[in-house]
Amino acid sequence: MEYTELLEKQIIGRLRIDNPWWTEGAVPQFYQDMKPRLYLDIFYSLVTDVDLQRAVVLMGPRRVGKTVMLFHTISRLLAEGVPQQNIIYISVETPIYNKIYLEHLFNLSKKTLGKPENDKDQYYVFFDEIQYLKDWEVNLKSLVDTYKNVKFVASGSAAAELKKRSNESGAGRFTDFSLPPLTFYEYIHLKGYEQLMYKQKMQWKETEIDCYGSVDIDKLNALFVDYINYGGYPEVVFSDKIQENPGQFIRHDIIDKVLLRDLPSLYGINDVQELNSLFTMIAYHSGGQFSYESMSKESGVRKDLLRQYIGYLEAAFLIRKIHRTDDNAKRYQRETSFKIYLTNPSLRCALFQPIKVSDEEIGNLVETAVFAQWIPRQGVDISFANWRLSNKQQGEVDIVGIDAGLQKPQWAVEIKWSDRYAQNPGELESLLWYMPKNGLTDAIVTSETVTLTKKMQQVTLHFMPVACYAYTVASNTLKNTRMIYGL
DSSP: OOHHHHHHHHHHHHHHHHOTHHHHSSOOHHHHTSOOOTTHHHHHHHHTOTTSOOEEEEEOOTTSSHHHHHHHHHHHHHHTTOOGGGEEEEETTSGGGTTOOHHHHHHHHHHHTTOOTTOOOOEEEEEESGGGSTTHHHHHHHHHHHOTTEEEEEEESOHHHHHHHHHHHOTTTEEEEEOOSOOHHHHHHHHTOGGGEEEEEEEETTEEEEEEEESOHHHHHHHHHHHHHHTTSHHHHTOHHHHHSHIIIIIIIIIHHIIIIIHHHHHOOSOHHHHHHHHHHHHHTTTSEEOHHHHHHHHOOOHHHHHHHHHHHHHTTSEEEEOEEOTTSOBOSSOOOEEEEESSTHHHHHHSOOOOTTSTTHHHHHHHHHHHHHTTOTTOEEEEEEEEOTTSOEEEEEEEEEETTTTEEEEEEEOOSOSHHHHOGGGOHHHHHHHHHTTOOEEEEEESSOOEEEEOSSOEEEEEEHHHHHHHHHHHHHTTOOOSSOO
16 A cells, blocks of 8 residues: 555545544544533634635634634534534544645545535534644645635634734635633633622723622632633632642643644744743743843843744744733833743743742742733733832832824723722822823722722722732723723
């Protein structure tokens, strides 16, 4: 038997294993038993929109449930009557598929099913971890243009790189969908504690806006700390065994695979140890201010390489860099400092140890958890404000929402894990300076347990527990709510 014939036979065997519904009519029980992400409904509506001649590209970091979402989508398609042999799943990272074009894999699937190459049936074809195929975007665009009766869906873990190539080669052919690590809203629902939450109204000038309160803030805060430590990945949430040693799962199965395999293969990185050390340093100081100068001194990495490495880590959806603005919401012409956040705080727990409420680092990790709820939100330009006050101290506001057109702040939020400022709002010097200077009459300040409104001379401060704030932001992010109130 010739090599190509043998290889084709092996590929067909692999396709049969990966598509058990062709004969059994259902996805593996393992996937059926897993709770679906709350993002599934939005994703499913994109997949089933067959009138729109576009491929759907599902992006996100490793282990957030992309493959599970694909199988939940397949399960729902089967439940809604799509013929079982009209659904094809191909994991592109499988070694046997190396360097084989997507179209060839699609046609081999149809050959396995005994289907003619030119049939006009409606198909749903899923390519998992597509970034492992060189020039995947060209392949996928060609498929979309050629097969009008097929809905192509692709997934990949190098989010920013996928998006870049999608924008460059797939304009008008691809619809991007980003799946973030678990948000706090999803975490509460997956754990079955949604009964802790209730909707309430916040009076914002002449408008009433929706937000959430809790019937048991102490319980919610305990869940919030658990979320900070273990809440980013569905498998960790539901496994007490993994929580006993999250480093084993997250560090080896997520961080190491990304830093030692994915990024070097995608970008040709030679010194993976240098990249690993840099990420470890960033993770330890998540939520802190950085500069290329100080990072270079601490890590020993050249400044030009630092910029590249930070871009790579953002591409892998491990971190997010946040730009600094001054007290007039203007970006500094020369970017000397910025903040970097982990895309979910449980990465830090995995590298070091679980955080406790009494730990000094709790403030930065609470802030990291809040930013994790904002990162997936579309159409929001977020920065932080930092400037020198007249008394030579530094002024800072944690989160500022910028109107991209006007380049003016729409809203401001101060993140605190303390009730002290609700009783002593005058201590919020930076925020009280920033608001009237930028025409802001209302702002949100988070607390540990307190909910109240403080009217001062020129401004109104709305205090709410940070866990309730994170839940509200994550809920609005899921619904893609576009509000100007910092929620």
